[in-house]
Amino acid sequence: xxxxxxxxxxxxxxxxxxxxxxxxxxxxxxxxxxxxxxxxxxxxxxxxxxxxxxxxxxxxxxxxxxxxxxxxxxxxxxxxxxxxxxxxxxxxxxxxxxxxxxxxxxxxxxxxxxxxxxxxxxxxxxxxxxxxxxxxxxxxxxxxxxxxxxxxxxxxxxxxxxxxxxxxxxxxxxxxxxxxxxxxxxxxxxxxxxxxxxxxxxxxxxxxxxxxxxxxxxxxxxxxxxxxxxxxxxxxxxxxxxxxxxxxxxxxxxxxxxxxxxxxxxxxxxxxxxxxxxxxxxxxxxxxxxxxxxxxxxxxxxxxxxxxxxxxxxxx
Amino acid sequence: xxxxxxxxxxxxxxxxxxxxxxxxxxxxxxxxxxxxxxxxxxxxxxxxxxxxxxxxxxxxxxxxxxxxxxxxxxxxxxxxxxxxxxxxxxxxxxxxxxxxxxxxxxxxxxxxxxxxxxxxxxxxxxxxxxxxxxxxxxxxxxxxxxxxxxxxxxxxxxxxxxxxxxxxxxxxxxxxxxxxxxxxxxxxxxxxxxxxxxxxxxxxxxxxxxxxxxxxxxxxxxxxxxxxxxxxxxxxxxxxxxxxxxxxxxxxxxxxxxxxxxxxxxxxxxxxxxxxxxxxxxxxxxxxxxxxxxxxxxxxxxxxxxxxxxxxxxxxxxxxxxxxxxxxxxxxxxxxxxxx
Amino acid sequence: xxxxxxxxxxxxxxxxxxxxxxxxxxxxxxxxxxxxxxxxxxxxxxxxxxxxxxxxxxxxxxxxxxxxxxxxxxxxxxxxxxxxxxxxxxxxxxxxxxxxxxxxxxxxxxxxxxxxxxxxxxxxxxxxxxxxxxxxxxxxxxxxxx
Ligand code: SF4
Ligand code: SF4
Ligand code: SF4
Ligand code: SF4
Numbered sequence: 001x002x003x004x005x006x007x008x009x010x011x012x013x014x015x016x017x018x019x020x021x022x023x024x025x026x027x028x029x030x031x032x033x034x035x036x037x038x039x040x041x042x043x044x045x046x047x048x049x050x051x052x053x054x055x056x057x058x059x060x061x062x063x064x065x066x067x068x069x070x071x072x073x074x075x076x077x078x079x080x081x082x083x084x085x086x087x088x089x090x091x092x093x094x095x096x097x098x099x100x101x102x103x104x105x106x107x108x109x110x111x112x113x114x115x116x117x118x119x120x121x122x123x124x125x126x127x128x129x130x131x132x133x134x135x136x137x138x139x140x141x142x143x144x145x146x147x148x149x150x151x152x153x154x155x156x157x158x159x160x161x162x163x164x165x166x167x168x169x170x171x172x173x174x175x176x177x178x179x180x181x182x183x184x185x186x187x188x189x190x191x192x193x194x195x196x197x198x199x200x201x202x203x204x205x206x207x208x209x210x211x212x213x214x215x216x217x218x219x220x221x222x223x224x225x226x227x228x229x230x231x232x233x234x235x236x237x238x239x240x241x242x243x244x245x246x247x248x249x250x251x252x253x254x255x256x257x258x259x260x261x262x263x264x265x266x267x268x269x270x271x272x273x274x275x276x277x278x279x280x281x282x283x284x285x286x287x288x289x290x291x292x293x294x295x296x297x298x299x300x301x302x303x304x305x306x307x308x309x310x311x312x313x314x315x316x
Numbered sequence: 317x318x319x320x321x322x323x324x325x326x327x328x329x330x331x332x333x334x335x336x337x338x339x340x341x342x343x344x345x346x347x348x349x350x351x352x353x354x355x356x357x358x359x360x361x362x363x364x365x366x367x368x369x370x371x372x373x374x375x376x377x378x379x380x381x382x383x384x385x386x387x388x389x390x391x392x393x394x395x396x397x398x399x400x401x402x403x404x405x406x407x408x409x410x411x412x413x414x415x416x417x418x419x420x421x422x423x424x425x426x427x428x429x430x431x432x433x434x435x436x437x438x439x440x441x442x443x444x445x446x447x448x449x450x451x452x453x454x455x456x457x458x459x460x461x462x463x464x465x466x467x468x469x470x471x472x473x474x475x476x477x478x479x480x481x482x483x484x485x486x487x488x489x490x491x492x493x494x495x496x497x498x499x500x501x502x503x504x505x506x507x508x509x510x511x512x513x514x515x516x517x518x519x520x521x522x523x524x525x526x527x528x529x530x531x532x533x534x535x536x537x538x539x540x541x542x543x544x545x546x547x548x549x550x551x552x553x554x555x556x557x558x559x560x561x562x563x564x565x566x567x568x569x570x571x572x573x574x575x576x577x578x579x580x581x582x583x584x585x586x587x588x589x590x591x592x593x594x595x596x597x598x599x600x601x602x603x604x605x606x607x608x609x610x611x612x613x614x615x616x617x618x619x620x621x622x623x624x625x626x627x628x629x630x631x632x633x634x635x636x637x638x639x640x641x642x643x644x645x646x647x648x649x650x651x652x653x654x655x656x
Numbered sequence: 657x658x659x660x661x662x663x664x665x666x667x668x669x670x671x672x673x674x675x676x677x678x679x680x681x682x683x684x685x686x687x688x689x690x691x692x693x694x695x696x697x698x699x700x701x702x703x704x705x706x707x708x709x710x711x712x713x714x715x716x717x718x719x720x721x722x723x724x725x726x727x728x729x730x731x732x733x734x735x736x737x738x739x740x741x742x743x744x745x746x747x748x749x750x751x752x753x754x755x756x757x758x759x760x761x762x763x764x765x766x767x768x769x770x771x772x773x774x775x776x777x778x779x780x781x782x783x784x785x786x787x788x789x790x791x792x793x794x795x796x797x798x799x800x801x802x
Binding site (some may be wrong): 193197199252 | 664691703704706723724733738741742746747748789791802
Binding site (some may be wrong): 011029030031034035037038039056057061062112116120121137176192205208209210212213214215227232235236237238239242246266267269270 | 331344345347348359365369370372379380438450451452464544545547548549550551554555563564568569574576577579580583584629632633634635636637640
């Protein structure tokens with residue numbers, strides 16, 4: 001775990017020296033499982049700042065909600081840093097207006113997995129490098145950290161922030177970049193029928209609350225295709241056609257823009273899996289165009305690049 | 317009438333009901349429970365200590381429902397839905413209360429919603445009281461409770477090996493026909509369990525003068541503070557058992573006019589054709605959501621429009637908590653209104 | 657398969673260099689082929705393809721110009737990147753990859769479109785009716801589809 005005091009003192013310094021107007025991080029929530037994203041504006045506010053592996057959201061989603069010119073600092077993990085870069089590439093924020101406090105990330109603990117293990121009424125969660133101690137109504141549970149990690153974090157290959165202005169804590173070892181690929185290949189080894197059955201089963205629980213959209217830093221369109229009325233792109237209700245179209249197109253619009261942070265999946269109130277869709281797209285972008293989202297703040301995603309190098313690929 | 321229902325006898329009873337009713341009860345769906353029709357193979361009755369993820373309002377107001385079918389040339393006919401008599405089993409008191417609250421909106425003297433009405437008339441509700449109160453629910457705070465009996469046909473109290481069944485309607489009595497009557501002692505025992513559960517629930521916030529405070533601070537920056545990290549998704553409203561807004565849409569490709577759940581937390585909810593939006597940001601939308609529950613419902617039917625079910629607390633993706641929002645509201649300045 | 661497979665044809669309006677071919681596409685397509693003409697393949701939003709798939713198309717054909725011959729310079733390259741990926745993505749969730757086919761046509765390719773469509777139809781016959789992802793509710797019986 002990084003040194004929280006070090007994060008706080010850096011945050012206080014930035015705010016008191018007027019280098020930034022607002023600091024984006026988490027504060028303790030009403031319940032131990034749900035720390036809340038918070039906006040700190042004065043050095044005193046920063047006393048409330050917390051950092052733990054229970055911080056579920058990708059804070060970059062708030063960047064496009066703040067005035068474009070505002071000077072912002074953020075506590076970023078690996079994926080959040082990459083999302084910030086992707087937003088900079090898309091000119092949603094100028095890198096000059098950002099100050100990133102980077103924290104090497106040990107992975108997010110999925111609160112659903114915690115509840116599944118320890119039962120209702122979780123009173124406290126204490127984590128160490130290897131293990132997590134959960135206290136709930138039914139007693140104490142000592143669980144291996146791996147077992148509680150969110151699925152997308154288990155496959156993460158870039159836990160370290162790539163372009164932080166200051167890094168708090170020692171960089172972690174880069175993890176195995178094959179894990180994500182293997183997950184995609186495993187899914188694709190299923191038959192067409194099985195793959196569709198899986199997709200249908202996940203999509204049919206959707207209630208179209210759009211929490212996945214709002215939680216994603218890259219979903220910042222003022223008007224989403226599902227909200228568009230003339231023409232209407234897809235059925236509006238919770239019908240199979242509508243739900244499936246939502247899942248397909250939401251994911252597809254993330255091609256070359258998704259950082260596999262998993263925030264969409266964690267936000268979903270219906271426990272719907274979504275990263276098996278975006279992982280496929282990320283995998284393809286890497287295979288076909290050697291592109292990974294957000295590794296720097298300059299490279300445009302493949303769909304925003306046209307090159308005649310593609311010429312020889314036309315006749316397939 | 318009070319009956320005794322052995323837990324062992326329950327699966328058979330549910331199957332017996334299936335002869336004449338569609339029986340809906342919470343069943344496992346992924347890692348949560350969901351109201352689904354009982355199949356012939358039977359099912360283990362789930363004793364999860366809290367309500368289903370999707371509230372049973374969905375059984376009366378489906379997420380998507382066809383109202384009218386039309387043709388290309390101006391013809392149309394009202395949609396018909398085949399609704400069989402049904403028993404909704406093991407819904408929780410908060411959710412049953414919510415259905416009653418929604419009646420005030422859907423069943424009015426002058427106009428009532430035909431689909432809602434038909435579903436209500438054909439449904440027998442058998443609730444399961446919460447002898448072990450759930451985490452994050454706060455039904456007692458808002459004046460209801462884990463054994464709140466409003467608008468139920470029957471209520472079950474878990475007493476170990478058996479349930480005490482209290483019936484409040486003739487229809488429900490028929491459902492439990494043939495079961496042994498409960499003795500005085502058992503009823504007293506049940507009452508104790510009910511009282512204990514009630515007392516276990518902490519007071520989440522004070523409701524006194526809450527309405528005045530929220531109302532009089534309509535323009536306060538309190539709203540900016542509590543809505544800051546809100547994402548503007550539909551989780552809290554779609555999962556709320558008392559939220560009932562819908563949007564009517566023409567699905568021209570299949571020529572149906574449908575209504576879909578809608579949420580005041582969406583930008584498009586209040587967006588006008590001109591492009592003007594009277595609730596331009598999450599601040600106004602959060603204010604609308606809270607005020608609807610804690611001010612406008614009181615104005616309209618003199619009941620708080622939140623039953624304390626705890627869903628918005630549990631599933632908000634950013635951990636926003638209505639209890640803490642309302643606790644913060646307690647320190648807002650206000651004047652006692654002198655309306656007689 | 658008794659009926660001929662339904663094919664949604666998205667055609668860039670510039671890609672058929674021969675007026676005879678264009679006339680055939682415009683006026684003599686067999687009725688199992690539904691034509692959507694676009695100003696450029698770059699205009700083909702993946703959502704159009706999805707709409708065809710959900711509506712029950714057994715196959716989708718996209719015809720456009722070769723690289724360096726695009727009327728709008730790079731429309732076809734953009735389209736190819738997106739639509740090819742969309743095809744792979746649909747395949748990922750259960751719409752067989754062979755059901756989407758691209759034809760990039762050249763000046764000399766007279767009569768090619770007919771041949772390509774015929775070959776595609778043969779392949780689709782072997783694949784059978786598309787079932788996965790076909791979710792759009794049908795309009796009431798007896799009504800003509802718009
Ligand atoms: S689509 Fe999901 S995993 Fe990808 S960036 Fe958005 S929230 Fe993260
Ligand atoms: S968050 Fe889940 S339920 Fe809500 S729209 Fe997204 S996938 Fe559907
Ligand atoms: S669930 Fe939370 S984030 Fe979503 S609209 Fe409600 S309060 Fe806002
Ligand atoms: S506002 Fe929240 S706690 Fe109250 S009834 Fe609705 S979902 Fe339940």
